[in-house]
Amino acid sequence: MPEQKVVEPEHLLLEAPREKKFITGSQAFAEAVKRGNVDIAIAYPITPQSETMHLVGDLYAQGYVKDYYRAEEEYGAMSAIAGAVRGGARAFTATSGPGLLRGLEAIVSWPGHRIPAVLGVMTRVVNAPLSIQPDNVEIAYLLHSGLVVLHAENQQDVFDFTLAGFVISEKVDVYLPVVVATEGFFVTHAKGYVELPPEDMKLPPRDPYKAPVPPTDCEIPPARIQRDAPVQKSNFMSYLIHAVWQQEVWSANRRAMKWIYKYLGGPIEVVNPDAEVFIVASGCAAAQGREAQRYAQMEGLPVGLVKIKSLRPFPEKEVREALKKAKAVIVPEHNIVGWLAKEVKAVIPNSGIVVDGPRVYGGMTLPVELIMDEIYKALGIKKEKKTVV
Amino acid sequence: MGLEYVKISPGFEKYMPRDYVDLVKFGQFGKEIDVMQLGQFKELVEEHPMCAGCYMAYFIRVFYAALPKPEDTIVLGTAGCARLALSQAAVPFIYGNYGDTNAVASGLKRALSIRFPDKDKDVVVIAGDGGLMDIGFGMTMHSWFRREKFTTIMVDNEVYGNTGGQESGMSPKGIQLKMAPKGKQFDKINAVELAQVAGCVYVARISPTNPKRIAKVIRRAILAARKFGPTFIHAYTSCNIEYSIPTREVLADARAREKKDFKFYEWMTDEVKEYLEEIERKEKEKAKQEVKS
Ligand SMILES: Cc1ncc(C[n+]2csc(CCOP(=O)(O)OP(=O)(O)O)c2C)c(N)n1
Ligand code: SF4
Numbered sequence: 007m008p009e010q011k012v013v014e015p016e017h018l019l020l021e022a023p024r025e026k027k028f029i030t031g032s033q034a035f036a037e038a039v040k041r042g043n044v045d046i047a048i049a050y051p052i053t054p055q056s057e058t059m060h061l062v063g064d065l066y067a068q069g070y071v072k073d074y075y076r077a078e079e080e081y082g083a084m085s086a087i088a089g090a091v092r093g094g095a096r097a098f099t100a101t102s103g104p105g106l107l108r109g110l111e112a113i114v115s116w117p118g119h120r121i122p123a124v125l126g127v128m129t130r131v132v133n134a135p136l137s138i139q140p141d142n143v144e145i146a147y148l149l150h151s152g153l154v155v156l157h158a159e160n161q162q163d164v165f166d167f168t169l170a171g172f173v174i175s176e177k178v179d180v181y182l183p184v185v186v187a188t189e190g191f192f193v194t195h196a197k198g199y200v201e202l203p204p205e206d207m208k209l210p211p212r213d214p215y216k217a218p219v220p221p222t223d224c225e226i227p228p229a230r231i232q233r234d235a236p237v238q239k240s241n242f243m244s245y246l247i248h249a250v251w252q253q254e255v256w257s258a259n260r261r262a263m264k265w266i267y268k269y270l271g272g273p274i275e276v277v278n279p280d281a282e283v284f285i286v287a288s289g290c291a292a293a294q295g296r297e298a299q300r301y302a303q304m305e306g307l308p309v310g311l312v313k314i315k316s317l318r319p320f321p322e323k324e325v326r327e328a329l330k331k332a333k334a335v336i337v338p339e340h341n342i343v344g345w346l347a348k349e350v351k352a353v354i355p356n357s358g359i360v361v362d363g364p365r366v367y368g369g370m371t372l373p374v375e376l377i378m379d380e381i382y383k384a385l386g387i388k389k390e391k392k393t394v395v
Numbered sequence: 396m397g398l399e400y401v402k403i404s405p406g407f408e409k410y411m412p413r414d415y416v417d418l419v420k421f422g423q424f425g426k427e428i429d430v431m432q433l434g435q436f437k438e439l440v441e442e443h444p445m446c447a448g449c450y451m452a453y454f455i456r457v458f459y460a461a462l463p464k465p466e467d468t469i470v471l472g473t474a475g476c477a478r479l480a481l482s483q484a485a486v487p488f489i490y491g492n493y494g495d496t497n498a499v500a501s502g503l504k505r506a507l508s509i510r511f512p513d514k515d516k517d518v519v520v521i522a523g524d525g526g527l528m529d530i531g532f533g534m535t536m537h538s539w540f541r542r543e544k545f546t547t548i549m550v551d552n553e554v555y556g557n558t559g560g561q562e563s564g565m566s567p568k569g570i571q572l573k574m575a576p577k578g579k580q581f582d583k584i585n586a587v588e589l590a591q592v593a594g595c596v597y598v599a600r601i602s603p604t605n606p607k608r609i610a611k612v613i614r615r616a617i618l619a620a621r622k623f624g625p626t627f628i629h630a631y632t633s634c635n636i637e638y639s640i641p642t643r644e645v646l647a648d649a650r651a652r653e654k655k656d657f658k659f660y661e662w663m664t665d666e667v668k669e670y671l672e673e674i675e676r677k678e679k680e681k682a683k684q685e686v687k688s
């Protein structure tokens with residue numbers, strides 16, 4: 007392990023020279039943890055997450071991470087993360103599909119407990135018939151709990167979002183957990199080019215006293231600290247306490263937006279902003295959408311792409327603005343419920359222009375042709391279907 | 396270090412709540428208190444909404460008086476009756492989801508060990524029989540298997556008190572409770588034996604009939620956890636509501652159970668024994684000298 011020097015987040019994330027490497031998504035997660043000055047990582051295996059946490063285990067063995075263990079199961083892992091973060095540590099964990107749902111009671115309580123941590127989510131089927139394939143319906147369960155949720159398209163996003171995730175989550179005006187979701191296998195087990203800053207640099211350590219709520223470490227006055235007050239009585243005070251606390255959680259969630267602009271260049275990316283038909287997509291579907299947009303451009307069709315990087319906070323204003331002149335909006339997704347299509351419909355005034363789909367589920371790949379079909383339909387172009395005999 | 400933060404900065408006394416000033420002036424911080432002095436010092440927990448005459452509440456009162464280093468102690472609780480009092484104490488308290496205590500404590504203790512390798516930061520879980528032996532069973536056991544260095548105290552009222560009197564794994568066989576309409580079908584879980592085989596280095600079972608003994612057990616469990624590994628106390632703390640024990644008979648009930656199935660039991664590893672004996676010998680000497688001078 008090289009000696010690592012602490013550098014400012016701005017330098018590490020935005021200025022440091024980068025070198026191109028050809029690595030898997032799992033490796034990209036680990037490369038971010040390596041530079042993240044992480045105190046503790048807690049692991050419980052599940053395909054397709056396991057490889058990431060193996061690699062993080064290696065980082066512990068090499069001295070990059072100070073503590074690491076294999077938890078009893080995900081509920082225990084997520085609860086222990088909450089304990090470690092309350093104790094002032096910077097913490098990382100990751101899970102997939104059923105593991106995520108098993109840990110969910112703990113995870114959705116993190117925002118209210120003001121637990122800044124980074125959780126990797128490598129998507130996997132959660133509903134029966136069970137499968138290990140990368141359906142991403144589980145992301146829907148994360149959208150209504152106050153977590154900051156970023157959705158990575160590729161290995162580069164995984165690295166950038168994870169490293170920035172530590173920084174954003176600990177901002178005093180945010181102080182919430184950050185989820186970095188990406189599709190299992192398609193991203194975690196496939197290689198892509200990732201521009202990496204030097205490995206002898208790391209983020210400054212977490213400063214748990216730079217915080218809107220104190221850590222629980224008996225090092226800060228006064229003695230009578232009760233951060234996690236159970237709202238004990240069914241009376242007006244309890245409604246009120248819960249209500250104002252959750253309002254603050256959601257305000258904090260929205261305040262993450264300015265840091266997403268600063269460190270990740272904004273919550274959306276727009277390709278061909280003057281188009282008539284837009285593909286709106288996040289995660290892996292955005293990669294397929296990008297291909298479809300390229301095909302369409304080659305055919306001279308007025309098609310653009312809006313890639314959504316941040317699902318929470320949701321870029322309402324930005325999406326509305328980008329789709330202002332759109333005649334049709336195609337939302338390709340890797341799940342049956344179409345959670346992204348619903349989000350998009352909810353923020354634009356003319357939701358009738360949103361095409362539901364194409365959707366694949368069960369973890370299937372999302373062929374670019376399916377998106378192209380919707381583009382032709384939207385533009386009123388009739389294509390002969392070639393039948394292969 | 397914790398003590399520095401408890402103290403009030405000069406000039407601020409008059410702005411602090413009376414209650415807090417009393418805690419610092421007449422309380423336990425920075426001192427070790429003899430539990431027999433209860434009532435003569437400002438206690439860490441006073442007002443709480445537990446049922447009048449509840450023996451669990453009494454146990455918790457003694458627990459706080461017994462802390463070896465309250466200014467560097469963090470208590471974890473969970474859904475259940477005990478948290479009603481734990482959350483009122485002048486000791487930092489963590490309250491997560493039902494049954495998560497031993498996983499949260501594992502993460503917390505590790506974080507504190509990373510950040511303060513040279514300081515004793517005592518982490519203590521106090522949770523109900525349902526919290527530790529039913530819903531949180533896996534996390535309880537695994538914190539012990541992993542040899543996490545904190546203390547677990549089970550306040551066993553043999554019922555889900557807080558949700559209105561349902562059967563728990565710690566209820567005695569045959570007893571009729573809610574959700575056990577034909578009586579409980581299986582035996583009370585042997586928590587003490589489980590703790591011992593799972594790797595606890597100090598284990599005690601106690602019926603709270605003798606405050607001095609409760610305090611001694613709590614102190615020993617906390618001191619041993621600092622150095623050696625997980626420690627466990629199984630305390631019988633009757634629920635006078637769900638078991639219809641009139642308040643004036645609570646102590647008699649505790650005594651009766653002590654004779655039956657809550658006989659005092661204490662077990663520790665050889666190294667813990669050696670360590671505690673050394674500490675207690677030194678304390679006795681110190682006390683003798685103080686008496687002389
Ligand atoms: C996940 C979850 N399941 C169930 C409950 C409801 N619940 C709250 S307290 C409790 C029982 C408490 O029993 P015990 O742990 O023995 O503590 P006691 O109240 O008896 O002291 C239950 C079932 C909950 N809060 N959370
Ligand atoms: S319900 Fe039982 S255990 Fe709970 S506070 Fe009342 S008497 Fe105590």
Ligand SMILES: [Mg+2]
Nearest residue numbers: 523524554556
């Ligand atoms: Mg109980």
